[in-house]
Amino acid sequence: MPRPIVFVGDSITEGWGEAQPGLFARHGFVNRGIGGEASGRIRARFRDEILAAGARGVHLMCGINDIAEVEGPVPLPRIQENIAAMVAEGRRLGLPVWLGSITPATAIAWNPEVSPRPSIAALNRWLREHAAGAGARFIDYHAVLATEEGALRPGFGSDGVHLTPEGYRAMEAILLAALGAHGAASGASCPPAGRDR
Template structure:
């Protein structure tokens, strides 16, 4: 008997929510926050950030950029936002869906940007947050890879006139890890971490 096909990109996670979501009201500047656990956890760790705003959280824990690229249409484009804030890449470096390269990660981010642009959606690209090590996959030495990937993202955003949100510089410690004030596990922000991130991204949103 054939094994049941898995929902590799977790397309079903927000399927019902997306169906129930009304189209944007006239004048509504809808903004989708699109990412992995760092985005998904934002709603629970710092709910005030989302309350009373036109922000929609479409983060899924553990996701890599190829998974996010597969769900970009249902979880971003079809929601008809004015802006999408993309934050991704650390799980790729952690090899959550297998070995990859920084060039492939950047390519997936570029593909998301191109899809957004083709559908009239403005993009904000975020830095990958610093991480000295991954608790679930220790020994991959991600710190330098994250720094290099961020430099690649910056170069792309400058060349293509895309706003870049730099969480990294505000949250990195002397080891190129995530400052312990802002995280318990060195990867995921706590409430203090999200308090730092909120004003940084909102300043960029305001400029758009």
């Protein structure tokens, strides 16, 4: 049985596996998303998750819970540090790393004092640049999910942050294109990530 690509993240990742179990089963993806976790908690379990699964690649997507201040305010450089450390760990293990963008939101229902759009835009710019320099591959989910105002498109979100099945279906095509460009979507062996993405 081919080794899996492991999806590590928060509730956005967790919900993807729940909304599209067939996608994960067909391609042998393993979902390790845990709702409510900020990047620091994900970083703490990252290595163990990919080693336990025998990963041949890792898809990392996180940061919205930091921006939403689920554990209190988190400076942008701290989020970047956590994500950079996980990308570096994946690369040290010889794995290709796909780095997903933060998905759109213009408000946080459970924390209305937070205005997430500027932080999402800044972090997504950094994610793209960091992937290019760190040997990872950036996947821009935000572009296919967002309105011009930076909100989730109608029908793609359930509460302004979390995705509906329709939202996940919109992400599926660009995920498979990114993986398929490197022979990874179907379980074929996958070369180490380079600067292309």
